[in-house]
Amino acid sequence: MMSGSRHRAMGELLEQLLVRYGGPEHIDSDPLQMILPFTHPEDKEVVAFLAASLSFGNVKAILGGIEAALKPLGSRPSERLKSWGQGDALAAAKGFQYRWIHDLDLGGLYVALGETLRTEGSLEALFGQGIAKEDETILGGASALVHGLRSRLPVVSQGRRGGRFLLADPDGAGASKRLHMFLRWMIRTEAPDLGLWRCASPRQLLMPLDTHVARISRYIGLTKRVQVDRRTVLEVTASLRRIRPEDPTRYDFAIARLGILGQCPHQREEHRCAPCDLFAVCTL
Numbered sequence: 001m002m003s004g005s006r007h008r009a010m011g012e013l014l015e016q017l018l019v020r021y022g023g024p025e026h027i028d029s030d031p032l033q034m035i036l037p038f039t040h041p042e043d044k045e046v047v048a049f050l051a052a053s054l055s056f057g058n059v060k061a062i063l064g065g066i067e068a069a070l071k072p073l074g075s076r077p078s079e080r081l082k083s084w085g086q087g088d089a090l091a092a093a094k095g096f097q098y099r100w101i102h103d104l105d106l107g108g109l110y111v112a113l114g115e116t117l118r119t120e121g122s123l124e125a126l127f128g129q130g131i132a133k134e135d136e137t138i139l140g141g142a143s144a145l146v147h148g149l150r151s152r153l154p155v156v157s158q159g160r161r162g163g164r165f166l167l168a169d170p171d172g173a174g175a176s177k178r179l180h181m182f183l184r185w186m187i188r189t190e191a192p193d194l195g196l197w198r199c200a201s202p203r204q205l206l207m208p209l210d211t212h213v214a215r216i217s218r219y220i221g222l223t224k225r226v227q228v229d230r231r232t233v234l235e236v237t238a239s240l241r242r243i244r245p246e247d248p249t250r251y252d253f254a255i256a257r258l259g260i261l262g263q264c265p266h267q268r269e270e271h272r273c274a275p276c277d278l279f280a281v282c283t284l
Contacts, residue, residue, distance in 0.1 A: 010220065010281055011243040014251045017277040021257035024192065029260050030253070031055045032185065032192055034066045041196050042078040045123050045186070046113055048194065050077075052182035053109065053166045054098060059260065065098035069106055081114035086154050089114060101162040108157025109166055115152040124186070128199040137237075138183055138204045142170040146179065175228050181208035184249050192253055205249045207237045212259025213252065215266075219284045 027033050031051040038044045047070060054065045072092035073080050084092065093107030113123075120126045123145065130144025146167050157163045170176045188202045189195030207213065214228040214236070222239040225232040240248040258264040258276070265272055268284045276282070 006221075006281070007243050013277050013281060014243065014254070017258075018251060018254045020277060021254040021261075022192070022251075026253075026257050026261075027192060029059055029257065030192070031062055031066055034063065034070065035185070035194070038075075038077070040076065040078070042117075042122065043076060044194060045196060046078050046081060046117070047073075048185050049113065049123060049182055050109070052178045052185070054101065055178050055181065057099060061098075065101070068096055068098065069093075078117055081110060082117045084110065084114050086111050090154070090156070101166065102160075104157050105160055105162030105166055108153045108160075108163050109149070111154050111157070112149040112152040112167075116149060120148075124197045124199055127183075127197070131200055131204070133201065135204060137206055138187070138200050139170060139206070141200060142176070142179055142183065146170055173229050173231075175209045175214075175230060175233050177208045177210045177228075180206050180233070180249075181252075184208055184252060188247070188249065190247075190250070202247045202249065203241075203245060205237075205247075206233050207240065207249055208252055209233045209236060210256065210259075212264075213255050216255050216258055216264055216278070219264075220278050220281045221283060 027036075034051045035044050035048045038047050050069050051066045054069060055062050057065070070077065081089070089110035090104070090107035093103040093110060096103040096106045116123060116126055126148045127141040127145040129148070131138060131141030146169060150167050153163060168174060168176055168179065170179055184205055185194050186197040187193075187195070187200050187205055207217075209217070209228055209232060211228060214232060217223050217236045218226070223232055223235045225235060237248050240251065244250050263272075263276065273279055273282065273284070
């Protein structure tokens with residue numbers, strides 16, 4: 001466990017990193033850019049869920065996959081999803097493919113989202129069925145959201161690999177990076193996040209742990225674990241809570257930029273590493 005002085009030093013360095021990489025000039029390397037053009041909160045919510053669900057692979061491919069998934073939804077995605085019957089939703093997704101996600105997987109998600117909007121009013125309402133303000137983390141709400149959506153998938157989409165991947169189970173051993181990123185967007189109120197939901201607090205969020213963030217977290221002593229899984233998510237988040245108790249995911253976007261923009265090598269290179277804001281606490 002880090003000492004108090006190391007936590008303070010780490011916090012100061014992470015704040016410097018946030019200044020360097022946390023601004024809007026880096027939004028073009030993040031799927032958040034696909035959500036910002038929508039003005040209605042109910043549209044941003046469903047667009048954000050679709051964008052996060054498809055956020056795997058390289059940035060260029062991700063943005064192409066999201067664009068293709070959003071195209072049938074027009075300028076008011078929430079209204080269109082609510083208006084579609086099952087046949088309409090499946091037809092709208094016809095021909096879609098992004099890696100192992102096929103049209104039946106995306107169409108099934110359209111159906112589940114539309115049914116949720118019609119019955120619950122919003123994704124936040126479904127999420128809120130599993131969380132209370134006093135809960136330590138958002139895991140209960142995450143479980144309610146994913147399992148609620150899974151229960152609304154049409155029969156033709158159930159049991160498919162792509163469908164399971166889009167709605168990965170937060171109760172399992174995996175890191176659930178895309179889901180935790182979506183929840184960060186929804187719950188944090190500071191830029192670049194959207195702050196649309198009020199049923200949970202930023203202090204309850206868990207780190208969206210992809211390979212970049214997991215690797216850098218290990219380099220700077222937030223965890224010793226090599227596996228990118230749920231246990232590591234909890235450990236990294238716990239370390240960050242000791243630095244920022246009310247906002248443990250504050251530095252996620254900035255840390256991720258180091259990896260996504262190729263600024264953090266896998267082997268120590270003095271000329272590349274020395275200018276990094278985290279150099280003083282890096283053990284690479």
